Amino acid sequence: MSAHPRLSMNQATIKYATLDEALRVTREGGYASIGLWREPVQQLGLDEAARRLADSGLRMSSLCRGGFFTLPEGAARREALDDNRRAIDETAALASAGAPGSAAVLVLVAGGIPAGSTDLVGARGRVADALAQLAPYAASAGVTLAIEPLHPMYASDRAVVSTLKQALDLAEPFDADAVGVVVDTFHVWWDPEVFAQITRAGASGRIASYQVCDWQPPRPAYVLLGRHYPGDGVIDFPPLYRAVAAAGYTGDIEVEIFNADICSRDGEAVLTDVIERFRTHVG
Amino acid sequence: MSAHPRLSMNQATIKYATLDEALRVTREGGYASIGLWREPVQQLGLDEAARRLADSGLRMSSLCRGGFFTLPEGAARREALDDNRRAIDETAALASAGAPGSAAVLVLVAGGIPAGSTDLVGARGRVADALAQLAPYAASAGVTLAIEPLHPMYASDRAVVSTLKQALDLAEPFDADAVGVVVDTFHVWWDPEVFAQITRAGASGRIASYQVCDWQPPRPAYVLLGRHYPGDGVIDFPPLYRAVAAAGYTGDIEVEIFNADICSRDGEAVLTDVIERFRTHVG
Numbered sequence: 001m002s003a004h005p006r007l008s009m010n011q012a013t014i015k016y017a018t019l020d021e022a023l024r025v026t027r028e029g030g031y032a033s034i035g036l037w038r039e040p041v042q043q044l045g046l047d048e049a050a051r052r053l054a055d056s057g058l059r060m061s062s063l064c065r066g067g068f069f070t071l072p073e074g075a076a077r078r079e080a081l082d083d084n085r086r087a088i089d090e091t092a093a094l095a096s097a098g099a100p101g102s103a104a105v106l107v108l109v110a111g112g113i114p115a116g117s118t119d120l121v122g123a124r125g126r127v128a129d130a131l132a133q134l135a136p137y138a139a140s141a142g143v144t145l146a147i148e149p150l151h152p153m154y155a156s157d158r159a160v161v162s163t164l165k166q167a168l169d170l171a172e173p174f175d176a177d178a179v180g181v182v183v184d185t186f187h188v189w190w191d192p193e194v195f196a197q198i199t200r201a202g203a204s205g206r207i208a209s210y211q212v213c214d215w216q217p218p219r220p221a222y223v224l225l226g227r228h229y230p231g232d233g234v235i236d237f238p239p240l241y242r243a244v245a246a247a248g249y250t251g252d253i254e255v256e257i258f259n260a261d262i263c264s265r266d267g268e269a270v271l272t273d274v275i276e277r278f279r280t281h282v283g
Numbered sequence: 284m285s286a287h288p289r290l291s292m293n294q295a296t297i298k299y300a301t302l303d304e305a306l307r308v309t310r311e312g313g314y315a316s317i318g319l320w321r322e323p324v325q326q327l328g329l330d331e332a333a334r335r336l337a338d339s340g341l342r343m344s345s346l347c348r349g350g351f352f353t354l355p356e357g358a359a360r361r362e363a364l365d366d367n368r369r370a371i372d373e374t375a376a377l378a379s380a381g382a383p384g385s386a387a388v389l390v391l392v393a394g395g396i397p398a399g400s401t402d403l404v405g406a407r408g409r410v411a412d413a414l415a416q417l418a419p420y421a422a423s424a425g426v427t428l429a430i431e432p433l434h435p436m437y438a439s440d441r442a443v444v445s446t447l448k449q450a451l452d453l454a455e456p457f458d459a460d461a462v463g464v465v466v467d468t469f470h471v472w473w474d475p476e477v478f479a480q481i482t483r484a485g486a487s488g489r490i491a492s493y494q495v496c497d498w499q500p501p502r503p504a505y506v507l508l509g510r511h512y513p514g515d516g517v518i519d520f521p522p523l524y525r526a527v528a529a530a531g532y533t534g535d536i537e538v539e540i541f542n543a544d545i546c547s548r549d550g551e552a553v554l555t556d557v558i559e560r561f562r563t564h565v566g
Contacts, residue, residue, distance in 0.1 A: 152435045192445065
């Protein structure tokens with residue numbers, strides 16, 4: 001079975017695989033593109049990971065992830081910003097090594113409210129400060145920082161950026177090449193403003209990544225793993241697809257599913273399922 | 284210990300209590316107001332429940348709940364609307380029986396996306412249709428329908444109304460006496476627009492109820508029970524309190540906590556805790 005030409009397999013969907021294994025099953029599964037995560041890249045070392053990506057012939061659609069910008073001033077915050085500079089370097093190197101059409105896009109998760117704090121407003125302000133510090137570095141590396149709003153159920157512990165509007169407000173002071181946004185159906189499907197904000201993102205060329213997976217009630221016990229194959233939940237994908245296309249996004253479309261059942265299955269079977277689900281439900 | 288004069292105990296916080304028991308512990312706990320639920324009222328019958336509320340000397344701050352407006356046309360939808368008319372009648376009767384200052388406010392939960400559907404937009408449209416059918420009935424009964432936006436994590440299965448902005452948009456076609464909104468800190472704290480929308484609600488006199496409880500990470504396995512005492516989580520209550528006050532809301536403030544540990548505790552102890560937490564964190 002051959003995949004939709006813009007379909008990309010986010011590595012987290014088959015997360016027990018090493019980078020080598022993920023590249024192999026993705027290529028053999030008929031995909032032309034993969035979304036990478038930093039940890040498996042770092043296990044091999046950046047240079048070696050870049051060589052193997054080049055050898056695979058796959059495009060890289062994004063690198064996950066930087067961010068975690070909400071810590072107050074101090075050593076831990078400085079280390080987080082340094083780590084983001086390394087992530088920018090990794091993104092540039094991998095995008096150069098991947099097949100033509102690779103995207104030098106670093107996905108950013110804003111970070112939650114620091115332990116013991118109730119200062120949501122302050123935490124959001126520190127996200128804006130971190131972007132201002134990193135955007136010039138990203139621009140000079142040719143990398144786009146892609147702010148990913150996460151569903152509001154993660155607002156306390158993972159991402160104080162909860163809506164596409166917020167992400168676009170944060171991106172607005174910067175060139176669109178340096179700071180964009182991620183549209184992930186799982187995180188934004190519920191938002192009454194989602195179509196208006198996708199249109200707004202298109203007008204400023206800010207959509208750096210489009211990611212799809214489904215939302216299925218009831219929610220599972222472990223909040224991070226409740227993502228589903230497109231078609232297994234409540235999300236109406238075609239209007240979102242059309243909106244993102246109308247907004248000018250022509251890049252790869254990542255399927256990123258965190259789901260304990262899917263993660264523990266055979267990678268090849270998952271890749272085949274995703275091709276079929278994508279064809280039926282997403283495009 | 285005596286309670287803040289505007290503090291109201293929502294009966295769900297001590298939900299294993301019968302109406303009699305809830306009225307008794309609330310009054311003896313030093314509260315002047317209680318938020319009631321329909322089921323314990325119906326167990327006694329409306330007339331008897333109204334007599335016992337009158338005997339208690341307590342105010343009623345709201346009745347939970349009506350709504351569930353997202354079903355498509357058919358018998359089940361007509362039955363849901365009839366049930367809402369009964370809920371309006373109950374609200375009027377109980378508010379008359381309660382002590383002066385009782386609020387004839389019926390809390391509405393919009394309802395989720397019907398099983399098997401992905402039509403979020405259609406479901407939202409049916410909420411608006413139901414309000415249009417019920418608002419005249421509520422107005423003639425002197426009851427305010429109070430739309431409660433629920434946190435977006437409930438958008439699929441409980442409430443397709445997720446933000447205060449959405450609730451206010453739905454309320455706007457109607458007189459503020461007939462259709463208002465509930466501001467519940469648990470549901471709206473994460474919203475970047477929350478302060479602007481509270482101000483907007485104030486300008487049109489739409490805040491029919493203010494409810495408080497806290498949000499604590501990590502989220503529990505059962506998504507409906509993850510509410511906490513004010514002060515145990517990430518919500519910054521004083522700015523919300525000030526915003527609601529500046530918006531002109533002078534009614535009772537309900538503490539509504541769904542939490543398995545708290546529910547299974549002795550009611551008197553919970554009421555005492557809430558008085559202290561309210562004094563320290565909310566006002």
